[in-house]
Amino acid sequence: xxxxxxxxxxxxxxxxxxxxxxxxxxxxxxxxxxxxxxxxxxxxxxxxxxxxxxxxxxxxxxxxxxxxxxxxxxxxxxxxxxxxxxxxxxxxxxxxxxxxxxxxxxxxxxxxxxxxxxxxxxxxxxxxxxxxxxxxxxxxxxxxxxxxxxxxxxx
Amino acid sequence: xxxxxxxxxxxxxxxxxxxxxxxxxxxxxxxxxxxxxxxxxxxxxxxxxxxxxxxxxxxxxxxxxxxxxxxxxxxxxxxxxxxxxxxxxxxxxxxxxxxxxxxxxxxxxxxxxxxxxxxxxxxxxxxxxxxxxxxxxxxxxxxxxx
Numbered sequence: 663x664x665x666x667x668x669x670x671x672x673x674x675x676x677x678x679x680x681x682x683x684x685x686x687x688x689x690x691x692x693x694x695x696x697x698x699x700x701x702x703x704x705x706x707x708x709x710x711x712x713x714x715x716x717x718x719x720x721x722x723x724x725x726x727x728x729x730x731x732x733x734x735x736x737x738x739x740x741x742x743x744x745x746x747x748x749x750x751x752x753x754x755x756x757x758x759x760x761x762x763x764x765x766x767x768x769x770x771x772x773x774x775x776x777x778x779x780x781x782x783x784x785x786x787x788x789x790x791x792x793x794x795x796x797x798x799x800x801x802x803x804x805x806x807x808x809x810x811x812x813x814x815x816x817x
Numbered sequence: 818x819x820x821x822x823x824x825x826x827x828x829x830x831x832x833x834x835x836x837x838x839x840x841x842x843x844x845x846x847x848x849x850x851x852x853x854x855x856x857x858x859x860x861x862x863x864x865x866x867x868x869x870x871x872x873x874x875x876x877x878x879x880x881x882x883x884x885x886x887x888x889x890x891x892x893x894x895x896x897x898x899x900x901x902x903x904x905x906x907x908x909x910x911x912x913x914x915x916x917x918x919x920x921x922x923x924x925x926x927x928x929x930x931x932x933x934x935x936x937x938x939x940x941x942x943x944x945x946x947x948x949x950x951x952x953x954x955x956x957x958x959x960x961x962x963x
Binding site for chain 2 (some may be wrong): 664665666667668669670671672673674675676677678679680681682683684685686688689692693696697701704705708709712713715716736737739740742757760761762780781784
């Protein structure tokens with residue numbers, strides 16, 4: 663019978679708990695099964711508008727380069743393979759493999775049928791109130807491979 | 818994509834969304850669902866290894882979450898504890914200037930783990946009196962045999 667003690671400070675580890683993707687997926691699955699698909703989209707939109715308000719403001723101020731910088735940062739953090747085709751008026755994000763979906767598949771977490779709304783609805787909400795719109799081009803539920811285009815909306 | 822580093826505000830907002838659109842009970846229902854479906858690893862570890870299963874489970878999660886904590890295990894006494902000096906989740910929420918954390922965010926830690934551990938024969942005590950400073954303490958004890 664053992665006695666053990668461990669003490670850690672925040673600096674001892676890197677903050678990167680990818681199992682959180684599984685928890686978010688569980689939340690999305692729950693919302694859909696209990697309240698329907700529209701509840702999923704309403705929740706993601708609400709979260710985006712509130713939490714990403716500073717990013718939305720940056721998009722208004724700096725244009726698509728603010729969104730490009732954000733996307734590069736988060737996918738680099740998670741080791742995701744992406745390609746960004748950038749121009750001031752239009753930008754396309756190609757996700758070759760989604761690190762969230764890859765982690766869930768590798769560790770046996772169910773991927774919610776509407777998990778892609780955490781990207782599709784999120785990107786649409788990020789563009790609200792900015793001069794840009796998003797177009798969800800394609801998505802592979804197995805790998806999370808996807809493409810989305812952001813472009814200046816018609817006047 | 819919502820990166821895993823931004824999951825905590827996403828979950829806080831999910832709790833708030835549920836409460837505002839469906840009422841407080843909807844949040845509790847969701848926590849129960851999460852406990853039943855998402856904490857199988859904790860349930861399986863404790864079922865297989867007893868109180869050491871708690872150590873194995875939290876040793877993984879707290880390190881990946883870069884928490885500031887002390888974790889103690891006394892197998893002979895059947896006791897496990899976590900003294901959280903700075904919960905990374907709550908600290909993140911408290912540090913966000915532009916959104917308000919869900920008012921009972923830390924309540925999920927009480928509901929989720931209690932629901933797993935009590936049916937397995939353990940007492941679960943959770944002190945939330947300092948969660949406004951991102952501090953808490955949980956103690957799991959094996960219930961004495963009758």
